[in-house]
Amino acid sequence: MALGDSGTESPNRRPRSLIVSFFGSYGRDIGGWISVADLISVLAELGVDAPATRSAISRLKRRGLLDAERNGRVAGYRLSAEGMRILAEGDLRIFNRQVAHLSEGWVLVIFSFPESERRKRHVLRSQLTWLGFGTTTAGVWIAPAHLSEQARQAVHKLGMDGYVELFHATHLGFSDLAEAVARWWDLPALQEMYETFLEDHEPVLNSWRSHGTITREHEGAAFADHLRAVDAWRRMPFLDPGLPPELLPASWAGRRAARVFFDLHTLLHEPSLAHVRAVTGTGPPHHRPAPA
Structure with a gap:
């Protein structure tokens, strides 16, 4: 469900x-x-004020990810067709972790x-970084083979087919492969990313586990x-290719x-959704298949 935001989230982009x-x-x-x-109301529960929410909505609308739509006299927003497509693609990377x-x-x-x-070279490098590729040399990038189709689609979407070749490869020598991987990817940066996530969210998981049953009064x-947790996690499977x-x-x-x-997602998703339904006055969910 990633929508193409890459890199570390700066404070002024966090509402978006x-x-x-x-x-x-x-x-x-x-x-x-x-x-x-309702969107202002739910984000206020995370400390985001109304002006910041309205500004973030406007930016997402300009990017073509949200469409303005009224329900009677009530102003609101719906995911655009492009937004739905990108979220569906992101689900596969985030929840079906390979x-x-x-x-x-x-x-x-x-x-x-x-x-x-x-400029096209810079755009392609940025896209490959976002897909989790490592760099062997300036014009040769590498990733586990399960990213082959995603790479093909990204290159084609960028219109760069004429500048790029894709190969399926096996390492035959001569470097120790673990040492080579440590050169091709910034493993310390990825390690720090994961350690920060653990520092922030593992205590939260332990607290909810000790809490027991989540009642309605705790759904908020x-x-x-x-x-x-979702907001912190959703970029990580794109930066780490699953080595x-x-x-x-x-x-x-x-x-x-x-x-x-x-574990946190499994424990909190349903009560969280119940809270969102209560705030928005919506009924039972559409039966969207749960990620495997």
Whole structure:
């Protein structure tokens, strides 16, 4: 359900990010539409004020991810067709987390742009980084083979087919592959990303586990904790391609962070959705299949 936001979220972009995460987590289950007043109300529970929410909505509308739509006299917003498509694609990466096996091999993206097209080179590098690719040399990027189709689609969508070649590869030598992976990816930065997530959200999980049954009076708090966790997590599967575990440090925090996120999501999603339905006055969910 990622909508293309990449990199670390700066404070002035956080309301926009939370709205994206809100629609990804609950918007489709409540029919895809929410009034402006209700969206302001639910984000206020996370400390976002009304002007910041309105400004973030306007930006998402300009990007083509939300459409303004009135329900009678009530102003509101609905996910656009593009927004729905991007959320569906993001669900596959975020909730169907793939971990590579060495036997599957690698996908190589090899490209060359003339100097007059250097802006396209920058755009492609940014897209490959967002897909979780590592860099072997300036024009050769690598990822686990399960990202082959996503890479193909991204290159085609950017209109760069004429500058790029894709290969399926097997490592035959000569470097130690674990050492090479540590050069191709910024593993310390990814480790720090996961450790920060654990510091922020593992205590939350432990607290809810000790709490017992989540009653109606606690659904609002569950909603706030769930949305914060989703908002923090949803970029991580795009920055980390799911490298083979045997190539990662023994202290790799990604595995534990994934367990914490999925356990927290399983525990809090339903009471959170119940709270959103109560605020918005919406009925039972449309039966959208749960991610595997």
